[in-house]
Amino acid sequence: xxxxxxxxxxxxxxxxxxxxxxxxxxxxxxxxxxxxxxxxxxxxxxxxxxxxxxxxxxxxxxxxxxxxxxxxxxxxxxxxxxxxxxxxxxxxxxxxxxxxxxxxx
Numbered sequence: 203x204x205x206x207x208x209x210x211x212x213x214x215x216x217x218x219x220x221x222x223x224x225x226x227x228x229x230x231x232x233x234x235x236x237x238x239x240x241x242x243x244x245x246x247x248x249x250x251x252x253x254x255x256x257x258x259x260x261x262x263x264x265x266x267x268x269x270x271x272x273x274x275x276x277x278x279x280x281x282x283x284x285x286x287x288x289x290x291x292x293x294x295x296x297x298x299x300x301x302x303x304x305x306x307x
Contacts, residue, residue: 234266 209215230240243254 217260233263234270 227240230243231237235243239262243262244258
């Protein structure tokens with residue numbers, strides 16, 4: 203994604219546009235894309251602004267959004283199930299002998 207030039211002393215030298223590239227990559231990472239996805243973006247080199255249009259990139263964003271929505275729904279459902287189980291266990295904790303006491307007794 204970012205290329206550097208090697209100097210005679212083996213130090214890396216970066217082009218002046220590197221900060222722009224880093225900002226763009228950070229944008230993609232903040233949107234939840236992986237580095238592999240960023241490397242494979244079809245119009246990554248052309249898109250310089252957050253609001254520039256690229257049909258292929260728009261489709262990737264929409265796919266990612268749908269994935270995030272699906273994951274959020276799964277997490278929300280897991281949260282509700284856990285909260286119910288915790289509440290049920292707390293309501294019934296006085297009715298049961300703790301497992302440790304049962305094993306020792």
